Amino acid sequence: MSTISSFTFNAREGRQTHQHSHGHIIIVLTQTFYIRFLDQEHLLTPRLIGFVPPGVPHEFGCTGSALTLNIPAEMIKPTDLIILTEHSTLEIDAKLEPLISLIKQEVGGSSHSNSLRYLFYYLYDKFADQYRMPSLQYMHENYADAINIAQLAAMENYNVSYYTSWFREKIGCNPSDYLKMVRMEMAKEILTTTRYRIIDVAMQVGYTNSSSFTRAFHAMEGMTPNQYRKLMTENRNRIDRKPLAREDVL
Template sequence: MESITCEKRSYSREFHSHQHEFGQFLFPLQGSLDIQTKWQEIRLDTDYCFYLPPGFDHNYRSMDRNEFLILDIPSPYLPEETNSMYIGVDQQWASIRYLLLEEARSQGNGSSLADLTRYVTSKLQIARPPSIDYIHKHFKESIGLETLAQIEHYHPAYYSAWFKKKTGKSPKAYISELRLKEAKHLLMSTAWSMSMISGELGFENSSSSTRWFVRCEGIAPQKYRILKNG
């Protein structure tokens, strides 16, 4: 496939299985789509969109009345390596969906669709997966690996490897780094005691948070505060 395709499609109740040589974005407009890959089982609805990279085996079906906006993207428009991605439709992605719908309706200027596709693929490279977005919102709480895997619809056995490939860190190290950054911010910007900071970051007590801080920074939090505040 050399040209970009942007059109509406509907799917049947029978499972079909295939892969394609191009990348594909699926934007649900009505109904839902069941998608199965080696490591994922997803029911895609209108709150999310989904990206399938080239050469990615998947099964799919829809059990209800459905309509999807599909963007088929030739490989030259894509980064060298992409993974499947389950993306929440926020205001930006809703705007992208609207613009793609307009292109699908008009079937007009091919260059404008090409420009929009380039923008979509650039967003693909910087989009934050839902589980990582969840971590940034809840890192002060206890977060289990199973919870994160479920958000991405990955099997837990695969999620850790996927996460490390995505971020360069394990989920535990990633969460610890966010907590450490917040601990440093609170030490520098407030006069809070370690008990207050510990509670804010979700530790059981100040002793455990102090031991954790020393393990990460090589210095006690009270000394860190004195040194940084001069």
């Protein structure tokens, strides 16, 4: 199981640049935290959360202190990564304040707890939902249904042609490819957590037969659904058999 770790960053002179395979959620505790990556530049305050995508070089500096949650890349859905990279800050409003306080308390007790993982997912969902366009939200909530581009375009008050161009510019792919990504993400979750037949998985994510689902899955993941399930099972068994490190036992 992937683990979220945390680190409290204190003020340092100047700015640094680095890159790593995990992502960050940054919660400023005091003063300000500067972050720059891709074409974005942000000055975070205690009222503004920041997100840094995995694998991206970033420059940063801190005048006070900040809490960083280190998020393994596999815990960030590709469809959400598109949104969070485009919209990488979130204001802490009255609804978010209790959650942020809980995260701070949890980190104070243990920087590798399961509770921190659950709190992260709740914050992660809030972050992603904040910036999902109506048509994106609809795809995430109704991926098992038949969805056509005209439906989605109407939700944004555009015609099909303009909507498709607008969507590609905003998200980086066309609507049908994005919907396929959403469906494959859900399929992988079902394959990993259940023993449902492939046809049952296919129907739960919007496909009417296992053949078209298997072709789509293979095109995106480079393996069949059965191969993916076998690989995930082997990985999980390998982790379960791994002896605990000394610090996990103490």
